[in-house]
Amino acid sequence: MSFPLPSTPQGDDRMQDRIKFSDADFKVIADLAMRDFGLNLTSAKRDLVYSRLLKRLRVLGLEDFREYCALISGPNGTDERNAMLSALTTNVTHFFREEHHFKLLREVALPGLIKTAKEGGRVRIWSAGCSAGPEPYSLAFTVLSMFPEAARSNFRILATDVDPEILKKAEAGIYPEDERKGIPEAFNRFTESAGPGKFTIGRAARELITFGRLNLIEDWPISGPFQVIFCRNVAIYFDKPTQSRLWARFGDLLSPGGHLCIGHSERVLGPAEQMFKAVGITAYQRHPGIGRGAPSFEEPKK
Known part of the structure; x- marks a missing residue:
């Protein structure tokens, strides 16, 4: 498995106007990713995190990242934390690589x-x-x-x-x-x-x-x-x-x-x-x- 690539795509500014992604939201996600998976999400990956997890909000029907953070932080958040991992990781692989x-x-x-x-x-x-x-x-x-x-x-x-x-x-x-x-x-x-x-x-x-x-x-x-x-x-x-x-x-x-x-x-x-x-x-x-x-x-x- 490979974790997010160093390059970080920019988020859609218009979408960011509608769905706020605060410093506190990013910290919750980054802390959980480190605690559960060892994934080191630096501030440089903020736009990547936003764009990847915005799709999860849509799937779950959530209105903002505050709700999402409450979900993944709660006692019933295990499945979604695994889904978050899948969304944040990039599985680049092929036969006989290297x-x-x-x-x-x-x-x-x-x-x-x-x-x-x-x-x-x-x-x-x-x-x-x-x-x-x-x-x-x-x-x-x-x-x-x-x-x-x-x-x-x-x-x-x-x-x-x-x-x-x-x-x-x-x-x-x-x-x-x-x-x-x-x-x-x-x-x-x-x-x-x-x-x-x-x-x-x-x-x-x-x-x-x-x-x-x-x-x-x-x-x-x-x-x-x-x-x-x-x-x-x-x-x-x-x-x-x-x-x-x-x-x-x-x-x-x-x-x-x-x-x-x-x-x-x-x-x-x-x-x-x-x-x-x-x-x-x-x-x-x-x-x-x-x-x-x-x-x-x-x-x-x-």
Whole structure:
């Protein structure tokens, strides 16, 4: 999942004349977005927040942002806070995005992990912030191209996102035909037709993946260890303290020698710098002997 892009579209002045959006309204929304999702809404994003949430007011039949703030702040506001997240986030994703990470997976990480799985060992990959699903499915295609019997071993991919609506799309795994262009031709055998102008993900890839809702700033109902974690283009929209905590938490869940791949504008900073070494473009490997790497795994609660 990706949070709002840095550019902020201007609101409609005529609409702003009719529906007031006060500093107090913006503060309520920004505080809740930070508290519940870690979303750092600075004042520069005020126009974006206004334009995105104005649509929610219309759907709900509310007259002003004061009513909306009362709703999301109240005891019955959970569903609307999730809807607010969907409105404020921009799920920009495609198959095999940032291909250099998949090259690292193929050439560096997977050969040893496949050997481990063939010998009866446990292998786990985590797509954290999986958005509409192209990332975990790309991971599954890559694994299956090298290890067709992966689903019959103890090899699994966990795919999580905070947005329940985008997770439904990921689990459905149905995409417009033009998105197939991002998939290498050799991997098309892992997809199937879903009717005119659409394709879907085949059974072999689906069998490798468990989807679940997970909020990266809350407690995690998982304990690892993972051998590979992808968390790309999510942390850049957290503030620096939240980013630092996230990198350290990932480090704790990675096996010694495990790999972390992050977004093209992100860097591992803070105490976690001591846990990782850079091994490629926005790719890191966990140093041995630092972090816990607990020997258990639980699927996330949905």
